[in-house]
Amino acid sequence: MKKLMLIGMFIVLFSSMACGADCVRITATGNAEYPPILWRDKAEPQKLVGVSIELLQQAFGDLGITVEGKYVGNWARAQSTARDGSVDMLAGAFITEERKTYMDYVTPPFMMTPSVIFVMKGQAFPFSSWEDLVGLKGGTLINNSFGEKFDRFAAEKLSIEGVASIEQAFRKMAAGRNRYVVYERYQGLAISEVTGFRDKIEYLPNSVINEGLYFTFSKKSTCNTPDLRAHLARKVRKFTEQKLPDVLVGKYLKIWKAQHSPSASR
Template identity: 30%
Template sequence: MRIASYWLACVAAFPSLCLAAGSCERLVATASPDAPPYAWRDPADPRKLIGASVDVLASAAAQLGVKIDVLYAGRRSQALEEVRSGRMDILADAVLTEADLEHLDYVHPALAFNDYLVWSRQGSTIPYTTLADLPGHRGVMSAKARPTPAFAAFAAEHLTLQPAENLTHTLESLAQGKADYAVAPRYAGAAAVAALGLDGRVVASEVAVDRPGIYLAIAQDSACNDGWLRGQLAKKMTELAASGGIQPILQRNAERWKQQQQAMSGAVKP
């Protein structure tokens, strides 16, 4: 319930104080369920999402005195539709697109930038320093990746970049010699390499080929979308960017996801 009875009583008794604090006591957010370290389903409670985006949003909501639930709403397209429709208030890992500007108010600055790196087998002879080095080589990238439109256009025109089912299959294809290089995120890629036992076999370049921003985005049709909430979230994102505080959160959640993957892998072994 967006506006509770005690809120109405507060407005009646202390209008200036309560109106300054916004008009929403509870927010419902969602995100892609398979985008570590930003968001993924909680193995302990699959109805909920966990990850770096969830941690940042929960911390901001706590400071603002607003309760928030970050819930699983289905695959990414379903999660996006739940927020576009206003049935959920916030998308916690939105990528900025022109089409979604009609439905979502993006909170600036970005929560983080998702560095996509070029990964290759140890000892590879690919002399990668820029994107111009990749044409003519066989590449692979997860079909679930969310690159910027500029990189997607460049890849479609100049690169031989085959889609893999997910990040795990992307890195396994590279390790097995089915591709010369892979394009994969920095943190999720490193965690997946460790979880798959590929340390020392697969390595990453430090030069990012793409850096899509990851944003908090509020549904324009959300009953909670007002200037106070947008402003307060923007303030929190500005503080986070200035402090560099997102990096330890990303690293902590990448390690968390890696440990969960290793635990699940061990559980299915005979």
């Protein structure tokens, strides 16, 4: 019996060593305008922190692999670094066919993310389908995606301007240059709280677009191996069953608010 237990322990240890044999450090980046999932740390601006970084750290910690959240610029720039292999992973991305050409997605998604149509308070308009946005100018982040179906519809029928930050998109909407902003609900509300827009905006209740948020590996990363992808997939399934992402959302929302409160800026 002891011999079988030792053999089992050896197999587990060997598998873990083999799984991360050629990868000791993973650099992950992503959308820095995505609290509480991901944002630029105020104390160390070169770092990204949030739910997705901690999930990766917990997933790879038992393999002895260090995960670093790295700020490389805006969301468009982050995607570019995944394309050229400057980083190993994106710590949260929706699936698009174009992104599949330079990244491998790890399934299942680590969480579902609702996106909505934000408008200025008192300026809501009748909305029952995406067709109601036709003829109206909108705003969002540069190179942002809201799932293949909406992206295709938007490219064919809508006028949506991509800008560098959601605060900028809100400001353009407040100035009357755009009629609406499409963005993730929780992230948009979190950013609005610290940019002075929380009491000035609302979102259309019927406009929710639910999409899965996935971890991705750059196809050019040396850490992108079948074993590590399978390991992360197993961990993601375990984490979601335990509802760990939901627990971490609460934890990091408090950290985000503390970092961006008026007293923290003094």
